Amino acid sequence: MNADIQRRRRAAADAVLGDRRSMPPRGDAEAFAPANIALVKYWGKRDAALNLPVTGSLSVSLGDAGTRTAIRPADRDSLRMNVNLIDPAAPAARRVSEFLDLVRPSSAAGFAVETVNSVPTAAGVASSASGFAALVRALDGLYGWDLNPAEMSVLARLGSGSACRSLWDGFVEWIPGTDSEGADSRGAPIDVRWPELRIGVWVLDDAPKAVASREGMRRTVETSPLYPAWPAVVARDLIEVRQAVAGRDLERLGRVAEGNALAMHATAIAARPSALYWRPESVAAMARITALRAGGMPVWFTLDAGPNLKLIFEAASGAALTREIPALRSLAPFG
Amino acid sequence: MNADIQRRRRAAADAVLGDRRSMPPRGDAEAFAPANIALVKYWGKRDAALNLPVTGSLSVSLGDAGTRTAIRPADRDSLRMNVNLIDPAAPAARRVSEFLDLVRPSSAAGFAVETVNSVPTAAGVASSASGFAALVRALDGLYGWDLNPAEMSVLARLGSGSACRSLWDGFVEWIPGTDSEGADSRGAPIDVRWPELRIGVWVLDDAPKAVASREGMRRTVETSPLYPAWPAVVARDLIEVRQAVAGRDLERLGRVAEGNALAMHATAIAARPSALYWRPESVAAMARITALRAGGMPVWFTLDAGPNLKLIFEAASGAALTREIPALRSLAPFG
Numbered sequence: 001m002n003a004d005i006q007r008r009r010r011a012a013a014d015a016v017l018g019d020r021r022s023m024p025p026r027g028d029a030e031a032f033a034p035a036n037i038a039l040v041k042y043w044g045k046r047d048a049a050l051n052l053p054v055t056g057s058l059s060v061s062l063g064d065a066g067t068r069t070a071i072r073p074a075d076r077d078s079l080r081m082n083v084n085l086i087d088p089a090a091p092a093a094r095r096v097s098e099f100l101d102l103v104r105p106s107s108a109a110g111f112a113v114e115t116v117n118s119v120p121t122a123a124g125v126a127s128s129a130s131g132f133a134a135l136v137r138a139l140d141g142l143y144g145w146d147l148n149p150a151e152m153s154v155l156a157r158l159g160s161g162s163a164c165r166s167l168w169d170g171f172v173e174w175i176p177g178t179d180s181e182g183a184d185s186r187g188a189p190i191d192v193r194w195p196e197l198r199i200g201v202w203v204l205d206d207a208p209k210a211v212a213s214r215e216g217m218r219r220t221v222e223t224s225p226l227y228p229a230w231p232a233v234v235a236r237d238l239i240e241v242r243q244a245v246a247g248r249d250l251e252r253l254g255r256v257a258e259g260n261a262l263a264m265h266a267t268a269i270a271a272r273p274s275a276l277y278w279r280p281e282s283v284a285a286m287a288r289i290t291a292l293r294a295g296g297m298p299v300w301f302t303l304d305a306g307p308n309l310k311l312i313f314e315a316a317s318g319a320a321l322t323r324e325i326p327a328l329r330s331l332a333p334f335g
Numbered sequence: 336m337n338a339d340i341q342r343r344r345r346a347a348a349d350a351v352l353g354d355r356r357s358m359p360p361r362g363d364a365e366a367f368a369p370a371n372i373a374l375v376k377y378w379g380k381r382d383a384a385l386n387l388p389v390t391g392s393l394s395v396s397l398g399d400a401g402t403r404t405a406i407r408p409a410d411r412d413s414l415r416m417n418v419n420l421i422d423p424a425a426p427a428a429r430r431v432s433e434f435l436d437l438v439r440p441s442s443a444a445g446f447a448v449e450t451v452n453s454v455p456t457a458a459g460v461a462s463s464a465s466g467f468a469a470l471v472r473a474l475d476g477l478y479g480w481d482l483n484p485a486e487m488s489v490l491a492r493l494g495s496g497s498a499c500r501s502l503w504d505g506f507v508e509w510i511p512g513t514d515s516e517g518a519d520s521r522g523a524p525i526d527v528r529w530p531e532l533r534i535g536v537w538v539l540d541d542a543p544k545a546v547a548s549r550e551g552m553r554r555t556v557e558t559s560p561l562y563p564a565w566p567a568v569v570a571r572d573l574i575e576v577r578q579a580v581a582g583r584d585l586e587r588l589g590r591v592a593e594g595n596a597l598a599m600h601a602t603a604i605a606a607r608p609s610a611l612y613w614r615p616e617s618v619a620a621m622a623r624i625t626a627l628r629a630g631g632m633p634v635w636f637t638l639d640a641g642p643n644l645k646l647i648f649e650a651a652s653g654a655a656l657t658r659e660i661p662a663l664r665s666l667a668p669f670g
Contacts, residue, residue, distance in 0.1 A: 225571065226601055229564040233605075236560065259607045266561055266601035270568075272594045276622075280615035287611075 001098055005049040009158055012050055012181050013102040016154050020145045021105065028072035029141030033133030033166045034061035035125045037199055037310050039257040039302065040237045041264040042162055042174065043230065044221045050182040051161040054221070055234040057174045058190075058241050059165045060333045062199060065119040066130035066166070071138040076110040082117060099132065099159040103139055113138075119331075125201055126213075126304065132159030133166035153186035170194075170334065171245050173238075194248050195334045198318055200299075200311035202328050204281040213305035216268050216275035224271040233263045254300025254312045261302040268305070279307040292324060336433055340384040344493055347385055347516050348437035351490050355480045356440065363407035364476030368468030368501045369396040370460045372534055372645050374592040374637065375572045376599040377497055377509065378565065379556045385517040386496040389556070390569040392509045393525075393576050394500045395668045397534060400454040401465035401501070406473040411445040417452060434467065434494040438474055448473075454666075460536055461548075461639065467494030468501035488521035505529075505669065506580050508573075528669055529583050533653055535634075535646035536664045539616040548640030551603050551610035559606040568598045589635025589647045596637040603640070614642040627659060 014021070036059040044054035077100060079086040079093045086093040100111050113135065119125045136156045140147050147155070149167045157164035165172040168189040177185030211219070220227055237260045244253035268275040282303065289301045289311065299313040299321060311328065313321060322328050349356070371394040379389035412435060414421040414428045421428040435446050448470065454460045471491045475482050482490070484502045492499035500507040503524040512520030546554070555562055572595045579588035603610040617638065624636045624646065634648040634656060646663065648656060657663050 225568040225598060226561045226564045226605075228567075229561045232563075233560040255607075259605070259609070262609050263560060263605040266605040269604065270561075270594070270598040270601040272590075274594070274597050276618070278618055280619045283611070283613055283618050284615045 006101070008049050008181065010102055012158060012183070013155060015181065015183055016147065016151050017103065017145065020143065020147075023143045023145065025073050025142050026144055027142075028070065029138045030068065030070040031134050031137030031141055032066060032068045033130045033137055033163075034063060034066035034169060035119060035127065035130040036061045036162065036165045036172065037125070037302065038162065038165075038304070039253065039312075040234055040241050040260050041304070043217060043264045043267065044227065045161070045217065046176075047180075047182070048218070050185075051157050052182050052185050053161060053174065053176050055231050056176045056238055057162075057165070057234070058171065058238060058245075059162070059174075060171050060197070060199065061166060061169050062119070062125065062331050063169065063333050063335050065125065065331050067115050067117050067127055067134040069113065069115045069131070069134035069138045071114075071135070071142055072112050073142075074110045074112040078110075078112045080112075080114040082115070095128075095159070096135070099135065102155075102158060119201070119329075125310075126162065128160040129162040129166045132156045132163035135159065136163075137167075150186055150188070154182065157182065157185060173242075190242070190245060192245050192248070193334055194245070195332075196314040196316065197248075197250075197333055198311075198313050198315055199331045199333060200313065200321065200325075200328045201331065202285060202309040202311060202325060204285055204309065205279045205307045209277065209306055211275045211277065211305075216271070216277065216305050219273075219275050220268045220271045223273075224267045226267045226270040230263070230267050233260065250298055250312070250314055254298070257302050257312055258300040261304075265303060275305075277303070277306050282307045282309065285309050288325075292321075297321065297324075341436070343384050343516065345437055347493060347518070348490060350516065350518055351482065351486050352438070352480065355478065355482075358478045358480065360408050360477050361479055362477075363405065364473050365403065365405040366469050366472030366476055367401060367403045368465045368472055368498075369398060369401035369504060370454060370462065370465040371396045371497065371500045371507065372460070372637065373497065373500075373639070374588065374647075375569055375576050375595050376639070378599045378602065379552060379562065380496070381511075382515075382517070383553070385520075386492050387517050387520050388496060388509065388511050390566050391511045391573055392497075392500070392569070393506065393573060393580075394497070394509075395506050395532070395534065396501060396504050397454070397460065397666050398504070398668050398670050400460065400666050402450050402452050402462055402469040404448060404450045404466070404469035404473045406449075406470070406477055407447050408477075409445045409447040413445075413447045415447075415449040417450070430463075430494070431470070434470065437490075437493060454536070454664075460645075461497065463495040464497040464501045467491045467498035470494065471498075471502075485521055485523070489517065492517065492520060508577075525577070525580060527580050527583070529580070530667075530669045531649040531651065532583075532585075532668055533646075533648050533650055534666045534668060535648065535656065535660075536666065537620060537644040537646060537660060537662060538664075539620055539644065540614045540642045544612065544641055546610045546612065546640075551606070551612065551640050554608075554610050555603045555606045558608075559602045561602045561605040565598070565602050568595065585633055585647070585649055589633070592637050592647055593635040596639075600638060610640075612638070612641050617642045617644065620644050623660075627656075632656065632659075
């Protein structure tokens, strides 16, 4: 990471932390944050250093599915994920250390970080969002910063863009903001409870992706001739999804979320070279859901930058859907 | 077909035929026209009645792969395709009769039409383009109109848009034109021979399509939020493909043709509801070609509104490619 980028990221963290930087740690701390699934996708950065998005996005947090993180001061950084000690040179450990650089009291200070995901990493639910949100909450506890969720959201965004949506339960919108340093780019909760809503995770392929999501996003923004149409898609879909959430209108929510995910993948498919995240099994699964829906079952799908499907349905369809798709893992966002 | 549409189509045919309408038939006639594969796709109509396109497109004709058509005056219309007599109420027969309405000397006059495709219809090469081009050539012979290819191209376009590119061998560009009645919307040949070029047809699924190509095109233009970006894709790709053809630059031709096909499918995938033409096998086949290319084989793919792949390569790679993909049928556009 070059010096200018580091300086800008550190300044963005300073804008949140202010005087709190001088507070001493309290020993150790532990915190949890939920994973989230975007119903209107985050796809494209206007600033890669600060994870500032081109557009807004809207997600639902996944209740008790997420990441639990413990942290304590140490001589040097170490990262344990789901019991495994991660090589400090591995991308996941470097990304955590680069984030800890933002809050480190001195360059000599390290942190021992241990995380456990309650949804297996291979289950196709991104762990970076819940991971960085839980890390910020744990740091807040360790130092007693007492940040509010909006402040923690700005900080978590510097670790992973979508992490800024994992500071709340339920529906969360990421307000893209206009500030060049990202002070106003953060999550904002939507005050709607929808206890019957379910998100089903259907894992079709747990092999590493051929194109990482950050790379696919970058390549799409830079080379896809269809990307210029994406911001207007999001603007329109956000309005519809907000209305669908407010009215707890599953048909509308599912239809727009599915269309938004397909439009996101379409922009990536048209990148040059193409960023095609689908496996043959993904296409078969999409056709299966379309057929189930044609047969009267109220179920829709979304896909993130990977081959797996996430299904959107209500509790009443859960049993029938699990009979059709035994591999489905059903999650309850509202407990 | 409503009266206003019929009137406009008939007027467009009159503009080509003029005084020739009064010429008597000479007995019978027979003609051939090649199929064509678009390297820059025709995707979207600005006028559905006259098959006027939103953008230009560029194709290569497939040599001796195409349609041979015989025609003679008869008491009523009849259509035989590959030996089978087609029910006059079937879509294919109705489409031919509606085209014959444009040239019929009187409403009582019929035609017996017999067509034979030298590539099986199920092989995934559209037969409507070569079919309507051959029909126009056969009518020209039957009546001794002596139209030039550009005039025949305007007439053939009224039967099927892409038929206007099947009046020439080799590379053909469809000039979209600006006239509201389509007088200047027709094919134009490109004076380049490329004897080593091959088009491989890789059939993955010969079942009828879930979404017909006309319907997918219409739905994409009307509902896909990414379609507004399509005309700019074509404008850019046409420039590159013209240059690739002029320089017989396979790498450039393949790369741009593949990117153009993926962008076309991407606009359709983003239609609402989605028009997804791919089968699981299509995704596996695209990954296979990408892997072969990564391994050093100069081969690219294109797909029309269906699940099958057409490969773009040169004769030197033919044997190795057929070993890898035994089902591949290789066609030589330049004989």
